[in-house]
Amino acid sequence: MTLLVPKYMTNFFQNGVFQVPQWPVIAGMLLLVTASGAISALQNYQLQSTGEDIVRDARLALSKHLLRLPIREYDQRDSGDLLSRVGNDTSQLRNAFMQCTSALASGFITVIGSAAFMAMLDPILFGTAITLLLTVFTLMLLSAKFIERASYDSQYTLGDLTSTLNRDLAGIRTIRASNGFENENKVIAALINRVRLSGLKIAKIQSIVNPLATIALQLAAIIVFGLGLWRVTTGLLSVEKLTQFIMLLFISISPLSQIIYAGSQIGNSMAAMNRIREILDIPEEKDSDTVVATINEHMPLAHSGPRPPAVEFQHVYFSYGSKPILRDLNLSISQGSVTALVGPSGAGKSTILQLIERFYDPSSGNINVLGKDITTCDRDDLRSHIAYVEQDSPALSGSIRENLLLGSNDCSDDECRRVLESVNLSHLLDRSDKGLDMQIGENGIMLSGGERQRLAIARALLSTAKIILLDEATANLDADNERLITQLLTQVEGRTFIIVAHRLATIIDSDLIYVLNQGRIIGSGTHKQLFKTAPFYRNLATEQYIS
Numbered sequence: 020m021t022l023l024v025p026k027y028m029t030n031f032f033q034n035g036v037f038q039v040p041q042w043p044v045i046a047g048m049l050l051l052v053t054a055s056g057a058i059s060a061l062q063n064y065q066l067q068s069t070g071e072d073i074v075r076d077a078r079l080a081l082s083k084h085l086l087r088l089p090i091r092e093y094d095q096r097d098s099g100d101l102l103s104r105v106g107n108d109t110s111q112l113r114n115a116f117m118q119c120t121s122a123l124a125s126g127f128i129t130v131i132g133s134a135a136f137m138a139m140l141d142p143i144l145f146g147t148a149i150t151l152l153l154t155v156f157t158l159m160l161l162s163a164k165f166i167e168r169a170s171y172d173s174q175y176t177l178g179d180l181t182s183t184l185n186r187d188l189a190g191i192r193t194i195r196a197s198n199g200f201e202n203e204n205k206v207i208a209a210l211i212n213r214v215r216l217s218g219l220k221i222a223k224i225q226s227i228v229n230p231l232a233t234i235a236l237q238l239a240a241i242i243v244f245g246l247g248l249w250r251v252t253t254g255l256l257s258v259e260k261l262t263q264f265i266m267l268l269f270i271s272i273s274p275l276s277q278i279i280y281a282g283s284q285i286g287n288s289m290a291a292m293n294r295i296r297e298i299l300d301i302p303e304e305k306d307s308d309t310v311v312a313t314i315n316e317h318m319p320l321a322h323s324g325p326r327p328p329a330v331e332f333q334h335v336y337f338s339y340g341s342k343p344i345l346r347d348l349n350l351s352i353s354q355g356s357v358t359a360l361v362g363p364s365g366a367g368k369s370t371i372l373q374l375i376e377r378f379y380d381p382s383s384g385n386i387n388v389l390g391k392d393i394t395t396c397d398r399d400d401l402r403s404h405i406a407y408v409e410q411d412s413p414a415l416s417g418s419i420r421e422n423l424l425l426g427s428n429d430c431s432d433d434e435c436r437r438v439l440e441s442v443n444l445s446h447l448l449d450r451s452d453k454g455l456d457m458q459i460g461e462n463g464i465m466l467s468g469g470e471r472q473r474l475a476i477a478r479a480l481l482s483t484a485k486i487i488l489l490d491e492a493t494a495n496l497d498a499d500n501e502r503l504i505t506q507l508l509t510q511v512e513g514r515t516f517i518i519v520a521h522r523l524a525t526i527i528d529s530d531l532i533y534v535l536n537q538g539r540i541i542g543s544g545t546h547k548q549l550f551k552t553a554p555f556y557r558n559l560a561t562e563q564y565i566s
């Protein structure tokens with residue numbers, strides 16, 4: 020519609036002489052301009068909304084993918100950097116995308132339409148204008164490559180900054196207690212300066228290229244205008260046509276500048292896109308799986324013969340890197356039993372639990388859970404049979420209820436209360452009138468270490484998992500609570516407990532104890548048997564005054 024305005028303007032001239040326009044002409048023009056404004060506003064909103072949808076989809080895909088990466092990826096990557104990709108990079112992508120789409124979509128038609136009209140009005144004048152404009156464009160595209168590199172550096176450094184702040188906030192007490200503030204502040208300041216330098220590099224490129232582009236555009240307009248005037252004086256072009264041509268040129272200059280500016284932003288969005296792609300290209304944990312079975316723990320009961328072990332390791336070797344961690348490991352843990360893994364720090368006890376969860380796969384050997392080779396099972400199905408209380412018993416920010424129901428939403432409030440009572444946590448419900456909805460702060464900071472452990476044990480007990488892995492799950496408990504939890508585990512029926520513990524007092528009543536040293540099983544049996552037959556275990560027990 021905007022493109023019709025210059026044509027309308029020819030009503031102001033008759034044979035090269037200015038004519039006062041009639042009211043209908045003025046009204047028509049006003050209508051044209053208003054309608055064109057309204058359409059452009061609608062179009063702009065529609066584009067922005069499509070842009071928001073696309074960026075939302077990118078964020079959804081990225082965050083979903085982030086939670087499903089293989090565990091090894093989290094070992095190697097920094098959580099702050101991953102967060103920065105979901106936050107900063109998608110915002111960067113969003114900004115550049117918005118500018119590009121709105122500039123291209125709304126401006127493109129105007130520019131192409133103006134070009135077509137101008138070419139019809141005077142091909143020579145149009146040829147000159149297009150040559151000059153193409154030169155400006157090439158300049159902008161060249162600069163986008165430099166901007167992409169600088170922007171990539173800037174976004175990486177921003178990722179480092181987010182991770183450092185993340186690390187510092189998580190360990191703020193340690194930092195304060197060890198007077199580490201100055202050192203950390205220096206690291207953060209250095210990163211902030213690096214971000215600034217990358218930003219300045221981009222600014223330098225843009226502050227050279229953008230004015231150059233504007234000057235070049237103005238020069239192009241002057242040259243075209245001068246050439247047009249010359250063609251009018253030599254009779255090759257009428258005043259009406261020159262007026263139309265110049266108006267079309269001015270109409271197209273603003274969207275053209277927008278397109279050129281958007282071109283300079285492509286570098287930023289490419290850098291952000293590459294960082295997002297880097298994560299999306301990592302195969303998800305499940306991607307390499309060939310699922311041929313599901314675990315059905317009831318099936319063996321229907322058949323005659325013994326039930327398969329809850330967990331079985333057959334000649335398992337494993338390493339995180341080049342150093343072997345587990346060597347030729349064989350375990351057999353019966354369903355419904357309490358089994359303990361003991362041994363010195365670094366022996367590989369937690370690693371065994373993580374292999375049962377299939378966070379990692381062994382280098383060789385087999386692991387069976389409830390009679391099925393876990394590499395042939397669906398991971399979600401496998402994990403639905405296992406509850407895992409990690410060594411540090413991390414609690415999640417949120418309410419008591421959210422922490423209890425993580426992964427299973429179908430427990431009633433009464434069941435939640437009962438399980439809290441069984442682990443001696445009922446007093447938490449009396450702290451405020453919010454009951455189960457009481458917030459426990461970031462990572463459960465409003466709970467004591469022992470309360471966090473009992474909350475994690477409560478979550479495991481509330482789940483329907485038949486196999487419960489407890490990694491040093493009572494290490495922070497006082498003697499009374501430790502006794503309570505130990506007794507509770509022996510009373511729970513139909514579940515298999517695999518307990519890693521340093522304090523032997525908590526596991527001496529276990530049905531079976533495996534003693535590990537340097538990734539090998541060096542003894543197994545009950546406490547009594549091991550005390551008699553395994554000198555290594557006897558030493559461990561004697562050191563803890565256990566006979």
Ligand SMILES: Nc1ncnc2c1ncn2[C@@H]1O[C@H](COP(=O)(O)OP(=O)(O)OP(=O)(O)O)[C@@H](O)[C@H]1O
Nearest residue numbers: 094339340344362363364365366367368369370371
């Ligand atoms: N994600 C990992 N990447 C690389 N090495 C690891 C990783 N996790 C553990 N290790 C190493 O593997 C070895 C066994 O660790 P693991 O945590 O299984 O020992 P542990 O017997 O549970 O020790 P602790 O009693 O101190 O918890 C250790 O040498 C440890 O440094």
